[in-house]
Amino acid sequence: MNKFLEAVKSGKVLLCDGAMGTELQKRNLPSGACPEEYNISHPEIVRSIHKDYFDAGSDIVETNTFGANRARLKLHGYENRVREFCLAAVSLAKSVCPEGKFVAGSVGPTGDLLEPLGNLPEQEAYDIFAEQIKALEEGGADAVYVETMMAVEEAVIAVKAAKENTSLPVVASMTFELGNAGLRTMWGVDIKTSIEKYSEAGADVIGANCGKGFDEMIAIVKEMRPLTQKPIIAQSNAGIPEWIHGISVYTETPEVMSPKAEEILKSGVNIIGGCCGTGPAHIKRIREILDRLADYHI
């Protein structure tokens, strides 16, 4: 079995990293700049973020490739640099990755609408994802994270592109928000549908990322756990951002987050980490909880 999957299935909870985007901003990424281009122009910054997370106790870090697909990079005129950005990103993460830890390739949505609602043909979406994910594998990533998905059709295409073009394990999550109709994505996809579709597409780990904060993530994990035998991943935002001294600051500090993260752990996740607004201090806290719960098995 693949080493990453072996670790996931060991029964020990794995700790992922926190956010990349908000960490880049703390290091002066200008608003509206292309974060993935930093893999080339500011490699030392990207590397230091990965190192901070490994030092804080992460078992897995995600590459700075969330938007490294042709559709998104086009905005910056970088549509022909997908492979270059992905290879550089994986190499940066691997350069600080300790023995026995993992580097996962981040894959976000295309940002375009699929036909017939929008103009993106299914085949083109597939090719866009395949191009990115193949480059992540070529660079030496241990797994691929399909994340922040809202439309289930696009999410499934991304998972299939990974499964059919690489041998990488696939971790697949969507972004849910609590509303009058329960936990749904902006496209209206509920947790049950997400699990079914991701399972059919062959995802190895299923879960949720981003969203409105750790409280909602607790509810998500509790709803998800009884619905699948597959390992579950949860990567929450640190609440809602505010704007303080020129950067977005999130309301859930490591202290505020701690008891909530513990509840997520006890609700049966297999991989925990953070999304927007979480930093190394959050991850360090979760590592402490995990160490304290060392005897705790799912």
Next chain:
Amino acid sequence: MTVELLKELSDAVIDGNKDKSVELTNKLLDLGMNAKDILDNGLLPGMEVVGIRFRDNIIFVPQVLISARAMKSSLALLEPLLSKAELKGSGTVIIGTVKGDIHDIGKNIVAMMLRSSGFSVIDLGIDTRAEKFLDAIKKENAEIVGMSALLTTTMGYMKTVIDRIKEENILVKVMVGGAPISKAFADQIGADGYAKNATDAVKLAKSLIGIVTKEETVE
């Protein structure tokens, strides 16, 4: 007869039935109804229901987009027949997704709901720089500018635009929205208002230019 047809037109928009919506619009025009009445009493009430259902999580993004397409197709038939004053409506809103951000679905829905509520909307699209916002505000003499961002790495650009507006002393109300945006964030960057969804955005736009709205509920 025309009352029923108008109701059918509203329903076609709510159901996102583009062919039906176009057919009914043409029929009403053939019957001699003026474009403004078809807009006000057929299309707009339909979109209002769509907006409220979207706000209340009864429908989601895909259904809104399908309704919007029906509405747009009918509107295309009416627009050449509407006068300039009728097109200008309650006020002009400049709207765009900020620099570095390509996400325009939410912004498009807000633009469409504003149009459906009688605003004239100039949509600058995605990846919009401050200069482009400012030029459009001045050129159109707009009452309101609306900015959208989905990414934490682009939301800060809203402040860049607001700072430029203040530097140049331009009289325009600023409203912001998008997944990572909150009321607190909007206040801190100096926006005049924040709306959580497209229906609230319409209410906000109206209140920013002094139109009082009644509380709407789903029937």
